[in-house]
Amino acid sequence: MRFSKNQLERYPVYLKYFKELKEEGFSEVSSPKIAVRLGYSEEQVRKDLQAVSRVSGKPKRGRDLDQLIEDLEEFLGYRAPKAAILIGAGHLGAALLNYPPFEEMGIRILAAFDIDEEVIGKSIGGKTVYHLNELPNVLPSLGASIAIIAVPASAAQEVADLSLSCGIAGIWNFAPTSLSVPDGAAIVNVNLASSLAVLSHRLSRGSN
Amino acid sequence: MRFSKNQLERYPVYLKYFKELKEEGFSEVSSPKIAVRLGYSEEQVRKDLQAVSRVSGKPKRGRDLDQLIEDLEEFLGYRAPKAAILIGAGHLGAALLNYPPFEEMGIRILAAFDIDEEVIGKSIGGKTVYHLNELPNVLPSLGASIAIIAVPASAAQEVADLSLSCGIAGIWNFAPTSLSVPDGAAIVNVNLASSLAVLSHRLSRGSN
Incomplete structure (x- = not known):
């Protein structure tokens, strides 16, 4: 099917x-x-x-x-939530770490990663923020299959490649750029510009 | 066309x-x-x-x-950015107020609204947070046509109705629920559960 x-x-x-x-x-x-x-x-x-x-x-x-x-x-898959990590604990990343509905959407964020010393070691939304360098060491014990990417566009592809090389199977990309992944890996880009393009067009047409 | x-x-x-x-x-x-x-x-x-x-x-x-x-x-419409307001200055709302790429996507957020006294009067991402009760008074001077809704699901429809009654033409809905609007109004729901459903399916199928 x-x-x-x-x-x-x-x-x-x-x-x-x-x-x-x-x-x-x-x-x-x-x-x-x-x-x-x-x-x-x-x-x-x-x-x-x-x-x-x-x-x-x-x-x-x-x-x-x-x-x-x-x-x-x-x-x-809501009855067997998938484990995820989040990379990029800035404004958007912090919002995603604090987003209650994820628990009902079949996904559970277990930890966050960043390169900003300001947030490393802190807990955001109950999840510890590790240095990105720790990803290869921390990931196996978490058993996460999904990486949520919320870094700036310029760093997103590199972070995606790193995640996949560490054993991540699927990328949920919130960075404002389209990422490419090798065959066998899954990716979905959350493209806010695309969503806004639909709204702008409906506005100019004057209908829903 | x-x-x-x-x-x-x-x-x-x-x-x-x-x-x-x-x-x-x-x-x-x-x-x-x-x-x-x-x-x-x-x-x-x-x-x-x-x-x-x-x-x-x-x-x-x-x-x-x-x-x-x-x-x-x-x-x-990137050459003539549309003015927008944001309603709901919690974690997600704050992230959207601090989201730099909006400036390149043809949208400019001018002000935020909330009902939480903790944030009212503050500035987030350079935008003042007003009490939601002020919406009818503040909106005309802003000339905003789009309301970005980032309130909890339970309040989203009410906030959408209020926005439209105050002169908003289009709703960009980030609340985790689908909203209905009358004919003539534009709406786009940013449905993260739907986006995640696509990723989960691709993961289970083992491909992108």
């Missing part, structure tokens, strides 16, 4: 909505209702959910919410 | 690459070279660039870099 990027990005949106419905007291939900609320087509909703869940809709009722939530959490 | 979300998100990536090439001393670039470097198809590159620039490729040479950069900056 191949999943498109857009499709993968929709699953956390479904999950969030289903949890809201459950809190409101619902036990089932229909594809048309989901489609209207989230602005997707009914066909897309059915296709998306069939790909990750065996829950089928019953006529006049809908799909079982508990089962949908369980299947989505399973698919998204 | 209609632009897809994915297409709009590619334009800042092109621009970044073209600026790098220029710094490296190049004056022209060909579609095949762009396609290989950025991982897009040649057809996609040609279609994307034709939609925003009149620069055509010359056989055996390529497209003029200066003109491409000018056309992309014009299209993305």
Whole structure:
């Protein structure tokens, strides 16, 4: 089964909505209702959910919410959080170290790394900041598979290469530049300029 | 001309690459070279660039870099930065107030708003933090069209509604929840859970 990027990005949106419905007291939900609320087509909703869940809709009722939530959490890996490290404990890095929702998103940051003596040895959001030179020594004991990169653009590729050479399997890049990684490594760039380009265009068009 | 979300998100990536090439001393670039470097198809590159620039490729040479950069900056609105306010000056909000690349992304944050007396009246990243109650009074003099929302999920919809009622035209939402806005208003949700879902899937598949 191949999943498109857009499709993968929709699953956390479904999950969030289903949890809201459950809190409101619902036990089932229909594809048309989901489609209207989230602005997707009914066909897309059915296709998306069939790909990750065996829950089928019953006529006049809908799909079982508990089962949908369980299947989505399973698919998204929320039931077995992945260990991560963060590199770059500046303003953005500190915000990410203090970001409570990560615990619900299947990721757990265990430690941070930086080269600024001002922050090394400190604890930010409950995580110790080590010198970046310590990465090869500290990483094995942490068992982290993901490196969150929040360094300036000019240092990002070097830091990514170092992480991968130390055993990291996936890079979540918050630096304002696109990084390249070798085959076999995973990368997702969080590109705020791209997000802003969509907003600017919608603003100029005068619609959402 | 209609632009897809994915297409709009590619334009800042092109621009970044073209600026790098220029710094490296190049004056022209060909579609095949762009396609290989950025991982897009040649057809996609040609279609994307034709939609925003009149620069055509010359056989055996390529497209003029200066003109491409000018056309992309014009299209993305980088030559006339939009004024913005930020609501929610906690960890994430403070990081956004201190995020230097915004100045190059066509957005300028002029002021921040919060309800926490600890931060009200302070200056973060050079921007004054006002009480949220001051929004209706302060906003007209700022002339801001964009509200960047960095409050907890539970408060985000209320803050978005308030912003729009005070004259904001577009919402850039960093709260971990999807917001709905009336027709005519623009919104883009920065959904970190969605971004992470893509990374997790690529990790489990063992590829980029």
